[in-house]
Amino acid sequence: MFKKILIANRGEIACRVAATARRMAIQTVAVYSDADARAKHVEACDEAVHIGGSAPKESYLRWERIIEAARATGAQAIHPGYGFLSENEAFATACAEAGLVFIGPPAAAIQAMGLKSESKQLMEKAGVPLVPGYHGANQDPDLLKREADRIGYPVLIKASAGGGGKGMRAVDKAEDFAAALASCQREARNSFGDEAVLVEKYVTRPRHIEIQVFGDTQGNYVYLFERDCSVQRRHQKVLEEAPAPGMTEAMRKRMGEAAVAAARAVKYVGAGTVEFIVEQRASGMEFFFMEMNTRLQVEHPVTEAITGLDLVEWQLRVAAGEPLPLRQADLRIQGHAIEARICAENPDNNFLPATGTLHVYRKPQATAFQRGAVRVDDGVREGDAISPFYDSMIAKLIVHGATREEALARLDEALAATHIVGLSTNVQFLRHVVRSRSFAEADLDTALIPREAAVLFHQQPVGLELAAAAAVAKTLLDEQAQAGPDPFSRRDGWRSHGVALRRFAFDFGGERRKAELTTLHDGALVLAVDGQPAALAFRGAGEAIELQYGSQRTRAVVYTQGETDHVFTGAGAAQIVSIDLLAHAGDAAAEGGRLTAPMPGKVVSFAVKAGDKVSKGQALAVMEAMKMEHTIAAPADGTVAELLYAPGDQVAEGAELLKIAV
Template identity: 55%
Template sequence: MFNKILIANRGEIACRVIKTAREMGIATVAVYSDADRDALHVAMADEAIHIGPPPARESYLLAERILEAAVTTHADAIHPGYGFLSENAAFAQACSDAGVVFIGPPPGAIEAMGSKSAAKRIMGDAGVPLVPGYHGDDQDPAVLKQSADDMGYPVLLKATAGGGGKGMRQVWAPEEFDEALAAAKRESMAGFGDDNMLVEKYLTKPRHVELQVFCDNHGNGVYLAERDCSVQRRHQKVIEEAPAPGMAEALRQQMGDAAVTAARAIDYRGAGTVEFLLDEDGSFYFMEMNTRLQVEHPVTEMITGQDLVRWQLLVASGSPLPLSQGEVRINGHAFEARVYAEDPDNDFLPATGTLGFLQPPEESRHVRVDTGVRQGDDISVYYDPMIAKLIVWDENRERALQRLATALAEYRIGGTVTNLDFLYNLSTSKPFVDAELDTSFIERHNDLIFHERHQDLAQELPLAALALLLDKQNRAAAPAAGDPSSPWNDSSGWRMNEPHVHRLTLHCHQAEHAVEIEQRGELYLVSAAGTQTRLQGTLNGEQLLIDREGHRLRGTFARTHDGFTLYMNDGACHFQEVLPDTGEDDSGGSGGGLNAPMNGTIVELLAAPGATVKADEALLVMEAMKMEHTIRAPADGVVDSFYYQPGDLVDGGAELLAFTAQEE
């Protein structure tokens, strides 16, 4: 067994690997960029090596820096995690050449599956069923389009070197093909240094079911049940579950045998995932094989009782698989929800920010939180904006789903926009509860998932206002405020011959609301939204206890840089205190230009200065947080000028171009 391993990754997967290594008595080395100097994975590891500036291409993707760190710290092996160098055959070979064990498959296996078109040919030769499509070497756009025309629309464009939804586009009609192909090729070249594409028939209502496989150096290979990953956005998974709902044992065995056959076809070693499209009639087709540990591996761990990172370390050190196929057992049901800093209401636009408040649900044998961040950490523009993976388990799907809904409701995050409400709405929607799953689930049930929580100002405003008042009083009474017995530090609202009244103005739900609170000892009469509410309450740190005329409630009150949030069992109310107007004018305008949605890099200008364009016509493409964002014309008009050129870095909110709308 290894004495020391280096984790060539960051965030939650680095923390995840460190936990298992520590349990096995293996020392760990972390690597970090400037942006991750104070990151959790750096704090957890026994040693840490600085490898460069924040951009991944200048740090985490530099194989020579990673290997140098491993040699310098005398690490026996390198665990690549997922993403970055995890599926880089050249890096795996470089590790071998340097005498450092690569905790993953051999370079040949990675290379075989690294090209989606080559992988299709290998799987076809091995008898694994394939989706109809074009997987040829001729990359002439006319040839690609002709293949799409011949098989009929819709089709799916996929980067042959891609993964994680990058370089992938659905094309529904011939007239959409050229723009979609250009975008997919740009994204693939930026992400993988390769813009070769394949074209496949797009199944309109398939499920995405994947099999976890493991092979060792002694000829053994097993599958550890399946995961249903059908619920996706931007071709990236949102909620995964294991086992797949409604999976018959005969079909599981058939798919599992096909997955192990696929692994054996490339002489595989270690953990891998064979992904299939499962059609409504029970037929299934090979999609791709990921030659690494998957983000969603915890659901497999929860239902099998196995630590897959431990399996990886054992296999890489030469030990046989811990279990044979006949010894693998499935127990209960598990879900994983990916908690992201992103705005689901704005096409899942990634978000940045400081995690001013972070309170995950309490962990237990039913609830697990895999994360790489702590309260106070920044969500950086340089990396994926995932905050955590929330994993739950129980004896059956119904109970596990109830665990998931409860844990999502208990998750408290302040300081950045998140997808928590979206995840809650999705996981409690009737079609999801009924397991009516397919890869278009989110689009198909858009109205159910994206509904806003009912706003009850008469209920929310009094609680929010009292929480803010109690917070003010606690801060004023703190020793740092001076002499607590001084009348100048009294914040009770006392006035001679006048009621003790506090007047606040709160901004929430896109409007300002005046609130009056009359304090009578421990009783507070709160007048807001046209009603008066009698409340009693205490705020101990962040924990709020409220008595509303005999109805006792618990909540959490969080203060962040962008205001305050009151978390209650039925949702969260975010608000700001509107301070008295000082007469200063901070208004400003964008001059009719279009602004960058976030920090990023200009990729391509799609119109010429002076060009007349139609509404919604693509004007430029920028890349941020591993995604392309197309800036489109807000109306018919003229592009006056661009302020940036391809390759330029831009700040979020920066005006990108001057645009004059056509007058009606």
Template identity: 55%
Template sequence: MFKKILIANRGEIACRIIDTCRRLGVRTVAVYSEADAAARHVRLADEAFCVGPAASSESYLRGERIVEVTQRAGAEAVHPGYGFLSENEDFAQACHDAGVVFIGPPIAAIRAMGAKSAAKRLMDEAGVPLVPGYHGDDQSAELLQTEADRIGYPVIIKASAGGGGKGMRVVRSADAFAEELTSCQREAQASFGNDHVLIEKYLERPRHIEIQIFADHDGHTVSLFERDCSAQRRHQKVVEEAPAPGIDDAQRTRMGEAACNAARAVDYVGAGTVEFIADDSGAFYFMEMNTRLQVEHPVTELITGLDLVEWQLRIAAGEPLPREQSALAIAGHAIEVRLYAEDPARGFLPSIGRLAHFVAPEASAHVRLDSGVEQGDEITPHYDPMIAKLIVWDHDRAAAVERMLTALAGLQIVGVRHNGEFLARLIGHEAFRSGTVDTGLIEREMAALAPANQAVPGVFFQAAALALLADEREDVSTSGSPWALSDGWRLNAAQHRTLTFAAGEQEREIRVTYAADGLHLDGECAVLIALDGARHRLTLGASQQDVSLVGPAAARHVFVAGAQHEIVWRDPLAEAAAVDDPQAELTAPMPGTIVAINHEAGAHVEAGTPILVMEAMKMELTIKAPASGTVVRYDCAVGDQVSEGAELFEFEADGDAPDTSA
């Protein structure tokens, strides 16, 4: 076993590797960017070295700097995690040349599977079933259009060197192909430094099933069974589970054998994932092989009782596979959700900010949280906006579903928008409960999974009102003056007061009565008792409910039964600061880089026309014309870094121009 390894990654995977190394007595070396100087993985590692500025292209993707740090620190091996340099053959070669073990497959295997088009041809030769498509080297737009027409729409364009849902577009008609191809190639070049694409027939309601494999230096290969990763948004996995629902032992064996054959075809060593697309008939087709550990590896760990990072370390150190296929078995069911800082109601737009409040379910034999951040840490615009992975295990799938819903109800996050309630709706959806998820479920059910303008229940406003009244009592409790008391006492009659609160666009008035038996809200006796931390017990009439309250009255976050709303008090003494901005200038929804401007200033466009494209947090955002009109001027250029709220261009809608005919 190694004595010291360097972790060439960040976030939750770096923390996960450190945990295993600590248990095995292996010292760890972290690398970090300037933006990650106070990151959790840096705090946990035994040593840490800065490798560059915030941009990943200047830090985590600078392989030569990481190899240099490895030698300076005296590390024997490098664990690349996933993403960044994990599937980069040049980095693996640089480690080899420096005499450092790359904890991953042989360079030839990375090369063979890294180019998706070449990998598909190789799998075809190995007898692994493939989806009809084009995987050739000719990348001319004309030929790609011809091939798409031949395959038949809908087709999916994929970055050949891609992964993680980046560089992928579904095209449903020939007319849309050219524009989607250009966008896909641009995103592929930005994300992977390679704009090579492949085209495949798009199956309308497929399942995404993958097989976890391991192989050692002696040529022994095993399958650690399958995971279902069908719940996706923008081709990126959101929920994963193991084993896959509806897969019987016969199909499990066939898919496991196909995955092992794929690994043997490239003399694979270490951890790998062979991804298949499957239909209701039981047929499955090879998509790609990820030559690394996957984000969703914890569900495999929980159903097998194994530590896959430990397996990686032992195999990289030259040890044989810890177990043979006959000694591997499935126990129970595990589900993982990816908790992201994003806003599902706004197209999953990433969110940035400080985690002012972060409470997660307590870890146990049934619940696990893998996270690269803690309360007080920042979610920055520089990297993937994942907050954590929440994983649960139980004896069967139905129990695991309920376990996950309970765990999600216990999440509390303030400081960024997040997808916690979206995930709870997804897990509770009839299709997920029944195990009939396909890759298009989220897109079809967005209205139910992220409902717009949802009414906020009255209990949120009532809890905020009681918290405000408690704040007032606390403010005057030390004054000692009877005139400062806020108990509402009157000589001849009860005092009444109206408080106004807002949650987004929704407003609610709460009538407060200071009665002899205490406070009444909207006619009901109300009591709020502090329990521990942010938790309180709210009594309204004959009902009781636990609530959590975080923040001041000006913007108090209220948590009730797994739901969260920001409740703002409309202080009648505060000055109104409403600003009416008649300008039709469109602004950046978040920090990012301008990658394309589609029209010249002065151009007349129709409503919905793409005006410009910006890249932010590893995804492209297209800013479209809000109406038919004219692009008056641009306040940015291609390559510019823009901040959230920055004015991008001025737009004049038809009919808005002043009448100068008089």
């Protein structure tokens, strides 16, 4: 077994690999960029080496620096994690040439499966079912358009070298094909350095089910069952679970054997995932090969939870030349596991990525490392910053239960205990998904999120009255804590006779609201929110507040950041902003014709120039942030007055990109 390995990645996967290595008494070396100098993964390892600037191309994608770091520290092997260089055959080859073990498949296997077109031709020869499509080398746009017409719409354009939903576009009609192809090629070129694409029939109501496979250097192969990854946004996974609901033993065996056949076809070694599109028909489910990810997957913990295995340990043992620890007949499924990806993003604004500081980061109490009720994999701590340079994922929350229903209940409870303040996240959105009819009843397909949009987006589980009551209670508790035991220094409105009235003003959901707190002569409180009075009672319970407002009773945790109170309850979370009634607040005049960056990132291109007339909804510019493209559209009809940046410029959130005269 290795004595020391280098982890060529960052964040939660670097921490994850380091945890297993520590348990196996293997020393670890971290690498880090300028932005990650104080990152959690750096502290999680025994040694750390600085490898360059904050942008991935200046650090985590510079494999020559990573190999130098491995040599300098005496590491014997390199674990690539996932993303970055994990599926780069040149890096795998360079490791071998440097006398280092690449903890992953051979470079030939990465190359064979790395290009979607070639891999599908290989799978066809191996007898693995394929979706009808065009996987050829000829990339002439006219030919691709003719192939799409032949296949029949809707079709899916996918970057041949891609993954993670990047360089992928669904096209519903022929007249939209050219624009979708150009956008897909541009994103593929920027993300993977290769603009080649393939075109496939777009399966309606598909499920995304993948099989975890493992191979060793002795030619042994197993499949560790399946994961359902159908809940997606922008072709990226949101929730993953194992086993797949509704899976029969016969279909599990067919899919598992097809996945092993795919691995055998390329002489695969190590951990890999064979992804299938599953078409749901009245006669049953049919599956088609989509791609093979030649690395460990983000969602591998759900497989660990239902099998009781440590897949990183398996990776290390196989890379060291040991045979697979178990054979197919030894593997069993126990219980049900679900993983939720907690991301820095705003679901109510088209999932735009968010950046900022984790002023508050509280997570549910974790249990066992492998199979247990609750597990949290992360690479951040309270006080860390989420930068625009890397993926938006903050943490993975994994739960395990005896049944799917038990796992669902445990996941909702764990999400409720996840408190993040400082930037937008998808935690509340995930709770809405978990509680939706489709997910609760396992009515799964990749369109679940748009289908359930009415109950997923722009929801307010905590109403104005409860949010205002929690904010007032927090204010009074803070004032009491500041005053201490001296009753003459208290500012809670108590007096020996009569009543006291105190006024509050809030911004809630973009609207100004008012509240009045009356303290009666006996100390009882009555809070009137927008003129509707109800009795208020509360007491502090550690960080939480036991709150009774009218007929509503709840346990709330309130974090104050500036003028904003972030209220977390079992039902959900809300934000309410206190307005200083003594301050002069004039309403700023709306500035028409401004277009600003919705997040920090890079300007990719402008579709207009000064003097052009534009109409409402017309695409004006494309920005790139956190590896994804975002289109800026005209808010109204008008004429472009000025472009304020050039393609390639980095811009801050809120920066004005161009001016439109309306």
